[in-house]
Amino acid sequence: MPHISARLTWNEEIGPGHHLMAAHAPQIAAAARPGQFLHVRVGPTHDPLLRRPFSVLRVDEASGQVWLLVKVVGRGTRLLAGMAPGAVLDVMGPLGCGFPEPPPGEEVALVAGGCGVAPLIFWADRIQTTFSHIRVVSILGAATEDVMVCWLDLAARSDEFYATTEDGSAGERGLASDALRGLLARRNFAAVYACGPRGMLKVCAELARGAGVPCFVAVEEAMACGVGACLGCVVPAAGGGYLRVCSDGPVFAAEALDWEALAT
Amino acid sequence: MRGEAGLPPVDMSVKVGPLALPSPVLVGSGTFGFGEEYAPYCDLARLGAIVTKAVTLRPREGNPGPRIWETAAGMLNAIGLQNPGLERFLAEKLPPLVAAGHVVIVNIAGHDVEEYVKLAGALDAAKGVAAIEVNVSCPNVSRGGIEFGRDPAVLGELVRAVRGATRLPLIVKLSPNVSDIVPLAAAAMEAGADALSLINTLLGMAIDARQRRPRLANVTGGLSGPAIKPVALRMVWQVWQALRPPIIGMGGIMTGEDAAEFMLAGAAAVAVGTANFVDPTSASRVAAELEDFCRGQRINHVSELTGGLQV
Numbered sequence A: 001m002p003h004i005s006a007r008l009t010w011n012e013e014i015g016p017g018h019h020l021m022a023a024h025a026p027q028i029a030a031a032a033r034p035g036q037f038l039h040v041r042v043g044p045t046h047d048p049l050l051r052r053p054f055s056v057l058r059v060d061e062a063s064g065q066v067w068l069l070v071k072v073v074g075r076g077t078r079l080l081a082g083m084a085p086g087a088v089l090d091v092m093g094p095l096g097c098g099f100p101e102p103p104p105g106e107e108v109a110l111v112a113g114g115c116g117v118a119p120l121i122f123w124a125d126r127i128q129t130t131f132s133h134i135r136v137v138s139i140l141g142a143a144t145e146d147v148m149v150c151w152l153d154l155a156a157r158s159d160e161f162y163a164t165t166e167d168g169s170a171g172e173r174g175l176a177s178d179a180l181r182g183l184l185a186r187r188n189f190a191a192v193y194a195c196g197p198r199g200m201l202k203v204c205a206e207l208a209r210g211a212g213v214p215c216f217v218a219v220e221e222a223m224a225c226g227v228g229a230c231l232g233c234v235v236p237a238a239g240g241g242y243l244r245v246c247s248d249g250p251v252f253a254a255e256a257l258d259w260e261a262l263a264t
Numbered sequence B: 001m002r003g004e005a006g007l008p009p010v011d012m013s014v015k016v017g018p019l020a021l022p023s024p025v026l027v028g029s030g031t032f033g034f035g036e037e038y039a040p041y042c043d044l045a046r047l048g049a050i051v052t053k054a055v056t057l058r059p060r061e062g063n064p065g066p067r068i069w070e071t072a073a074g075m076l077n078a079i080g081l082q083n084p085g086l087e088r089f090l091a092e093k094l095p096p097l098v099a100a101g102h103v104v105i106v107n108i109a110g111h112d113v114e115e116y117v118k119l120a121g122a123l124d125a126a127k128g129v130a131a132i133e134v135n136v137s138c139p140n141v142s143r144g145g146i147e148f149g150r151d152p153a154v155l156g157e158l159v160r161a162v163r164g165a166t167r168l169p170l171i172v173k174l175s176p177n178v179s180d181i182v183p184l185a186a187a188a189m190e191a192g193a194d195a196l197s198l199i200n201t202l203l204g205m206a207i208d209a210r211q212r213r214p215r216l217a218n219v220t221g222g223l224s225g226p227a228i229k230p231v232a233l234r235m236v237w238q239v240w241q242a243l244r245p246p247i248i249g250m251g252g253i254m255t256g257e258d259a260a261e262f263m264l265a266g267a268a269a270v271a272v273g274t275a276n277f278v279d280p281t282s283a284s285r286v287a288a289e290l291e292d293f294c295r296g297q298r299i300n301h302v303s304e305l306t307g308g309l310q311v
């Protein structure tokens, strides 16, 4: 979990408001596991004050590079997306726990909504290299075709790939969870891994539970420390109490969370 | 202490009332967990003490999320005193801190006077607690939920009761959410406090205008960070002017020079809080920068700064 200065090596707008960025950070590239995140300072001044968390999209150990997907949603992400290669980033990471090893079985389903594609690209890559006997079946959902970013990165690391858009501009019309519903009815997945909006995660968790398939979700919540100290980033736990997204997660077994309280 | 070529080392040791500390730079309660989370980032050996997250008699779940929201040069929090409770604190959290040789100050909070008294008594009997910091920004359940720290008589009664339960150095952490801080500082000192921590977070709120909803599930929360530094400095200075008590100053300290400002206003020591979230090395960096500041100012002993403001 180093705290380092990393030089930005790549910043490309790959869709409206979506930036693919890379930084030279060999220690992080060597240590990061899929599902973990980096906690990034977006500027040197006191405003904005706090760091911003981003999932690791991919690492290249040979060149020591770490890739991120940054969607501009506010001031912090706008500042980050405005940085040119050569700029130096203050980065903590890799932080949090990653996706757990796939249970025994022949294939797993990866369900990504929007930016949630980032950690699943890394996970698909790792499954193909480390657990090569397991087939990866991926679903990527986006609102429209132009914000369906990184689909090729996910498709290239999957044995089967499905795309959905809400307006039908690419792939099937509908939601990623609709596609999961169809697949779960026909297939026997060893696990479902999901990352995306909370509503999508909730549906995936319900569908997987109904099919008796273990489900793991990567959750987002606003963070301060990123290391488990401030208790600011919590989500409600099943059976009461709270779990820290930064250090107990961001990946949780679906049954560990209180979905009723979470999705409101 | 690292002496630089030709310059004598700066003596960074300070006394906060009866409490002797190796450095004037501490961490703010609730911003450093129980120390373990920051060990990989921050040189804990440079700190004067580790101040724990508030410990309550029984475990507390804390508030629902969202619990934090970033504001201009600051942040709001409504954590709600989530902690594992006294028993688990004593069994699991305290021993490793003590074994590592850290000076440990335990922050305590309660619903009523009796809870504070029980906490203080148990910590008095525990091994390795250097001091108790009493968080009085908590609702007093037996007085209709008004914070203990808002009324001098209520505060005095609480501090006197806690004083009776422990011989450990007693630090009272005052709430800044009052119109005049001096009578509260006086009440705490008269009731037997050895030192005062100033300031806790300022009550605030943030709104999502489009959704017409509060940003925090708790609606209101405590404001911290650089945004509150001027208020904190003013309160430290007012209390120092009136009473000259031993003060631990905090509120938006990001650099060694910020720490020096608090000491000049009257603080004997300082605590780094929100800055830890921004830069995980903050606490040890502030200590190093404060030492450099003293060296640059030809100050041999850091405590010479305390109350040195020239008005």
Ligand SMILES: Cc1cc2nc3c(=O)[nH]c(=O)nc-3n(C[C@H](O)[C@H](O)[C@H](O)COP(=O)(O)OP(=O)(O)OC[C@H]3O[C@@H](n4cnc5c(N)ncnc54)[C@H](O)[C@@H]3O)c2cc1C
Binding pocket: A037, A048, A050, A051, A052, A053, A054, A055, A056, A068, A069, A070, A071, A072, A073, A074, A075, A076, A077, A078, A115, A118, A119, A219, A220, A221, A222, A223, A245, A250, B069, B070
């Ligand atoms: C574990 C994790 C992984 C993430 N991975 C990615 C990723 O790969 N790509 C990507 O584009 N985004 C990702 N996010 C979301 C990203 O952190 C937020 O979009 C970003 O913090 C927004 O900052 P802002 O200043 O632009 O937005 P603002 O809305 O102005 O931010 C205000 C405050 O809210 C926080 N905040 C707002 N939205 C979120 C959110 N969804 N999650 C957490 N904090 C939020 C900000 O950090 C900031 O403190 C991830 C979040 C988490 C927790």
Ligand SMILES: Cc1cc2nc3c(=O)[nH]c(=O)nc-3n(C[C@H](O)[C@H](O)[C@H](O)COP(=O)(O)O)c2cc1C
Binding pocket: A230, A232, B028, B029, B030, B031, B053, B054, B077, B079, B081, B107, B135, B173, B199, B200, B201, B223, B224, B225, B226, B228, B250, B251, B252, B253, B271, B272, B273, B274, B275
């Ligand atoms: C997330 C968070 C949690 C806190 N928890 C406590 C606490 O449990 N007890 C306490 O006395 N103060 C608590 N505080 C207050 C800080 O210790 C400190 O007094 C305040 O934040 C001002 O300092 P700063 O601006 O450097 O953070 C907390 C502050 C923050 C930001």
Ligand code: FES
Binding pocket: A222, A223, A224, A225, A226, A227, A228, A229, A230, A231, A232, A233, A234, A244, A245, A246, A247
């Ligand atoms: S962000 Fe501080 S505990 Fe998770």
